[in-house]
Amino acid sequence: xTSARHLPSARRTRHGAVLGVLVALAALVLSACGSxxxxxxxxxxxxxxxxxxxxxxxxxxxxxxxxxxxxSGAQFRILALPYAALTKTDAKGNxxxxxxxxxxxxxxxxxxxxxxxxxxxxxxxxxxNAAAVKxxxxxxxxxxxxxxxxxxxxxxxxxxxxxxxxxxxxxxxDHQIPLLLGERxxxxxxxxxxxxxxxxxxxxxxxxxxxxxxxxPGTKVVLKKNPNYWDAKNIHxxxxxxxxxxxxxxxxxxxxxxxxxFADLAPSQAxxxxxxxxxxxxxPGFNASNISLNINKAPFNNPKVVDAVRYATNSQEFVDxxxxxxxxxxxQPFPSGYVAYDPKSANLYPYDPAKxxxxxxxxxxxxxxxxxxxxxxxxDPAAEIVQSQLAAVGITVTIKIDKTWATPFxxxxxxxxxxxxxxxxxxVQTLTAHFGPNGPLNLSSPYEPDxxxxxxxxxxxxxxxxxxxxxxxxxxxxxxxxxxxxxxTYSSPNLFAKNKSISALPANPAHIDWTGVTIGD
Amino acid sequence: MVRRVLALPTGRLAVGVLSVIALLAILGPTLAPHNPxxxxxxxxxxxxxxxxxxxxxxxxxxxxxxLAGSRTSVLGSVExxxxxxxxxxxxxxxxxYLGRGFEWxxxxxxxxxxxxxxxxxxxxxxxxxxxxxxxxxxTVGVLVSPLFYRVTxxxxxxxxxxxxxxxxxxxxxxxxxxxxxxxxxxxxxxxAVALAQTIGVxxxxxxxxxxxxxxxxxxxxxxxxxxxxxxxxxxYQPWAPIVPAxxxxxxxxxxxxxxxxxxxxxxxxxxxxxxxxxARARRLNPAEPIPAGGAAR
Numbered sequence: 001x002t003s004a005r006h007l008p009s010a011r012r013t014r015h016g017a018v019l020g021v022l023v024a025l026a027a028l029v030l031s032a033c034g035s036x037x038x039x040x041x042x043x044x045x046x047x048x049x050x051x052x053x054x055x056x057x058x059x060x061x062x063x064x065x066x067x068x069x070x071x072s073g074a075q076f077r078i079l080a081l082p083y084a085a086l087t088k089t090d091a092k093g094n095x096x097x098x099x100x101x102x103x104x105x106x107x108x109x110x111x112x113x114x115x116x117x118x119x120x121x122x123x124x125x126x127x128x129n130a131a132a133v134k135x136x137x138x139x140x141x142x143x144x145x146x147x148x149x150x151x152x153x154x155x156x157x158x159x160x161x162x163x164x165x166x167x168x169x170x171x172x173x174d175h176q177i178p179l180l181l182g183e184r185x186x187x188x189x190x191x192x193x194x195x196x197x198x199x200x201x202x203x204x205x206x207x208x209x210x211x212x213x214x215x216x217p218g219t220k221v222v223l224k225k226n227p228n229y230w231d232a233k234n235i236h237x238x239x240x241x242x243x244x245x246x247x248x249x250x251x252x253x254x255x256x257x258x259x260x261x262f263a264d265l266a267p268s269q270a271x272x273x274x275x276x277x278x279x280x281x282x283x284p285g286f287n288a289s290n291i292s293l294n295i296n297k298a299p300f301n302n303p304k305v306v307d308a309v310r311y312a313t314n315s316q317e318f319v320d321x322x323x324x325x326x327x328x329x330x331x332q333p334f335p336s337g338y339v340a341y342d343p344k345s346a347n348l349y350p351y352d353p354a355k356x357x358x359x360x361x362x363x364x365x366x367x368x369x370x371x372x373x374x375x376x377x378x379x380d381p382a383a384e385i386v387q388s389q390l391a392a393v394g395i396t397v398t399i400k401i402d403k404t405w406a407t408p409f410x411x412x413x414x415x416x417x418x419x420x421x422x423x424x425x426x427x428v429q430t431l432t433a434h435f436g437p438n439g440p441l442n443l444s445s446p447y448e449p450d451x452x453x454x455x456x457x458x459x460x461x462x463x464x465x466x467x468x469x470x471x472x473x474x475x476x477x478x479x480x481x482x483x484x485x486x487x488x489t490y491s492s493p494n495l496f497a498k499n500k501s502i503s504a505l506p507a508n509p510a511h512i513d514w515t516g517v518t519i520g521d
Numbered sequence: 522m523v524r525r526v527l528a529l530p531t532g533r534l535a536v537g538v539l540s541v542i543a544l545l546a547i548l549g550p551t552l553a554p555h556n557p558x559x560x561x562x563x564x565x566x567x568x569x570x571x572x573x574x575x576x577x578x579x580x581x582x583x584x585x586x587x588l589a590g591s592r593t594s595v596l597g598s599v600e601x602x603x604x605x606x607x608x609x610x611x612x613x614x615x616x617x618y619l620g621r622g623f624e625w626x627x628x629x630x631x632x633x634x635x636x637x638x639x640x641x642x643x644x645x646x647x648x649x650x651x652x653x654x655x656x657x658x659x660t661v662g663v664l665v666s667p668l669f670y671r672v673t674x675x676x677x678x679x680x681x682x683x684x685x686x687x688x689x690x691x692x693x694x695x696x697x698x699x700x701x702x703x704x705x706x707x708x709x710x711x712x713a714v715a716l717a718q719t720i721g722v723x724x725x726x727x728x729x730x731x732x733x734x735x736x737x738x739x740x741x742x743x744x745x746x747x748x749x750x751x752x753x754x755x756x757y758q759p760w761a762p763i764v765p766a767x768x769x770x771x772x773x774x775x776x777x778x779x780x781x782x783x784x785x786x787x788x789x790x791x792x793x794x795x796x797x798x799x800a801r802a803r804r805l806n807p808a809e810p811i812p813a814g815g816a817a818r
Contacts, residue, residue: 247752248753249752249753249755266753268578268753268754268756268757269756271756271757272755272756275756317562320562320564321564321578321579321580379734379739381578381579383739384560384579384739384740385560385579387740388558388559388560388579388740398738399738399739399740400652400738401652401734401738401739403648
């Protein structure tokens, strides 16, 4: 879980910047050398025309390339280059076929069969068959360093029926499985390569649209188009060079000079990117940032203090100061407008510092009496906003930047921290990740709000196309929002900048899908 | 020494710049017109009467933050210089007098410290000792101390091998007396040069570290930290990095000028330089009465 960086704001630290500049320089030199060989590949590959290269600078460069270890954080977008999954999502966020051609539930709803496409192979030549899928799910459930087992609690076992049919047996009725087993959670690796997970973590082997040809851990990965990908005819990019983005303030100049032609962008850089003639766009998504509280530790073991923090938080200030017009406030683990967003809870705990002070007074706490450490992973202006908002109601916060933040955070040892999500394809997974007893975003494990478990079970039992699905889902959100462990603040945008020669990306929420994307001159 | 430094224009300039910076460090936090940590809804605004240097990304007054940040930066660089002085000078003098064993041992330690890249090492030490400017500066101070060690040792060696010291020894003078009477006066000028230079180096180091976000926790302002955060908002305030950068440059430049001035006026060469300047001034200014016997100075 250490690698699960969920938010664009979770960026490289400044001393990464120095390294980043060096990397950018190296990339410049490498791309100069590489352009010659790239042209050569295209000529060898045939098909006429010029070879096209996507040069992508990402703030979410994966630390792990074994999808089981990487977890379902934002770096899944990069792992989706070499790996495909059973399903992917469309522009509406619905599950659509990927490696699985179709799927069907049994009448009870506790067993789902995925029918794989025939004659597919992983990039090492191993066939994509039922046994490979079973291997992937089993590994996600049982591998020692799996970051995914918590998301697969609905899955009892997996069996194969013939070469191409995978039967997933469930512990409960759960209609979320096709969404769950998509690119976020179940990118499928070659079972031959996965026999040595440590090696797979350095050399990804999947059946995705691209094949890794070179991987420099933490720095750069070079991929070429996979001619055996099932949808290869719709992939129009020949090569991908992906580098770990340097400091956010240098990304725009990298794009401007052509070192990259695609990058994710900090909202503060959008103006500069536009001025540089780049195409700045927002990919739809489910981002939500939060303040994480640990109610197993003082002072948050006092519900009045938790309520005081809720009322002291002014979401609008985060939006105004951090998102440069691209974000919006939210008090839920997704932006408003999403199917799981509960409009009835929209005004839960409005900003009311006077009430916050009153609650602290009722709890017998004097201003300045509470002194807390706010531990964060990297320098983040959001922390300074939290600090000033809590200071306004008499809670003194000291910001501590801890490079090893992930360890105490996921061990639930911190009292106060900041985190966020880029969402999950399955809304149920988003909810359980935040409010479930073992959710990675629940700093107060094993705490779970009352009634949440029952509400979630009801959502799982409701087919996604049932007319009452939104109501049932929103009821689960409402139950989850009673959680004292999380105060949601704002939804930051999935902001990207690209060279105008790259055509528009499919607007699949929270995904980066290269299907159909072309790169012109 | 002070009077001689002030006799040079470079010396006066250096002392002037450094005095202003020192005043900022002492009075800055009290002079700040706004609360340096107080946020407002006016973010990234340009200079105005209310906010002389505009506001930052959280709507804080940049001028107040610069003033408030001066103390951390200046204290940090002074700490580096003083620690390097304390750690370097005493072993430097003793290495000449305490026998070959001690000499060999301290020389090897100095070589080792010189081999370590101090900026990177300071980053590593903050991970061990906690993220604070004093810890980081302590490390840097120790790592730059070989400069003082070597300068002191070289000066001491020159004195210790000189005939008048040997004569004093034969006459029964103690090592302590020689150190006070002869060594100190010869060693002090090069040490003063090294000290002024180290203050400049320390300032660069403290600014670099705070630029990287090491040693200070937000929202505490530092010049390096202001510079770093300004770089993130260049499209809104392209001029913003200039002010902290100028302050850092002026301080380092002042320290280096001071080091130059001290070097120019110390020793026999310095006395000669001052005398020749004085003579030239007299030639150019014949109206001025010639001081009798030069005792007035």
